[in-house]
Amino acid sequence: DTAVSQTPKYLVTQMGNDKSIKCEQNLGHDTMYWYKQDSKKFLKIMFSYNNKELIINETVPNRFSPKSPDKAHLNLHINSLELGDSAVYFCASSGIAGLRTDTQYFGPGTRLTVL
Amino acid sequence: KNQVEQSPQSLIILEGKNCTLQCNYTVSPFSNLRWYKQDTGRGPVSLTIMTFSENTKSNRRYTATLDADTKQSSLHITASQLSDSASYICVVSPDNAGNMLTFGGGTRLMVKP
Numbered sequence: 597d598t599a600v601s602q603t604p605k606y607l608v609t610q611m612g613n614d615k616s617i618k619c620e621q622n623l624g625h626d627t628m629y630w631y632k633q634d635s636k637k638f639l640k641i642m643f644s645y646n647n648k649e650l651i652i653n654e655t656v657p658n659r660f661s662p663k664s665p666d667k668a669h670l671n672l673h674i675n676s677l678e679l680g681d682s683a684v685y686f687c688a689s690s691g692i693a694g695l696r697t698d699t700q701y702f703g704p705g706t707r708l709t710v711l
Numbered sequence: 712k713n714q715v716e717q718s719p720q721s722l723i724i725l726e727g728k729n730c731t732l733q734c735n736y737t738v739s740p741f742s743n744l745r746w747y748k749q750d751t752g753r754g755p756v757s758l759t760i761m762t763f764s765e766n767t768k769s770n771r772r773y774t775a776t777l778d779a780d781t782k783q784s785s786l787h788i789t790a791s792q793l794s795d796s797a798s799y800i801c802v803v804s805p806d807n808a809g810n811m812l813t814f815g816g817g818t819r820l821m822v823k824p
């Protein structure tokens with residue numbers, strides 16, 4: 597009964613390929629997020645999404661696109677992968693959109709390695 | 712530029728000892744500050760969330776303090792256990808950014824027997 601799950605856990609691919617990472621939450625939350633954790637362990641938000649609004653961190657290249665088939669899923673699609681995309685990607689969710697003190701629940705992460 | 716700085720970067724203590732981790736931030740305006748625990752190979756787990764009006768908050772052996780005037784927070788771990796070995800991340804939310812959080816680089820704590 598995992599709250600926030602991601603697949604795959606590990607992803608190794610060649611430069612230039614297109615790949616997707618899937619995220620599902622069974623908490624009934626309204627808002628989902630994608631984060632990137634680099635080699636220095638800094639977590640940076642990439643996207644925040646609920647039924648009404650997609651908030652994009654302006655530093656995220658447009659090769660990255662979130663896709664949400666329904667409220668429980670927010671997948672991350674990456675086009676034309678580059679070496680610098682290698683990182684751990686975390687999905688998260690929270691219950692109430694815009695509530696500033698709402699706890700975010702994180703998935704286990706997907707380690708992406710671009711060769 | 713919004714920044715969150717944590718110290719020390721890493722810390723080794725013996726099981727049963729106490730320790731204190733520090734967090735300084737320049738995020739403004741300020742809405743709330745969170746401490747997360749991240750075990751190796753796993754996602755962060757929330758320990759505490761404090762708004763500007765809260766000075767201290769406890770969660771079992773974890774006690775977080777917040778001084779919104781000096782923009783400093785600390786996380787005190789009492790009677791450390793081997794399972795406390797993890798990275799502890801300080802996260803600050805600006806007042807007008809909803810759920811857009813600024814993360815610190817974390818303090819890597821190792822508890823040895």
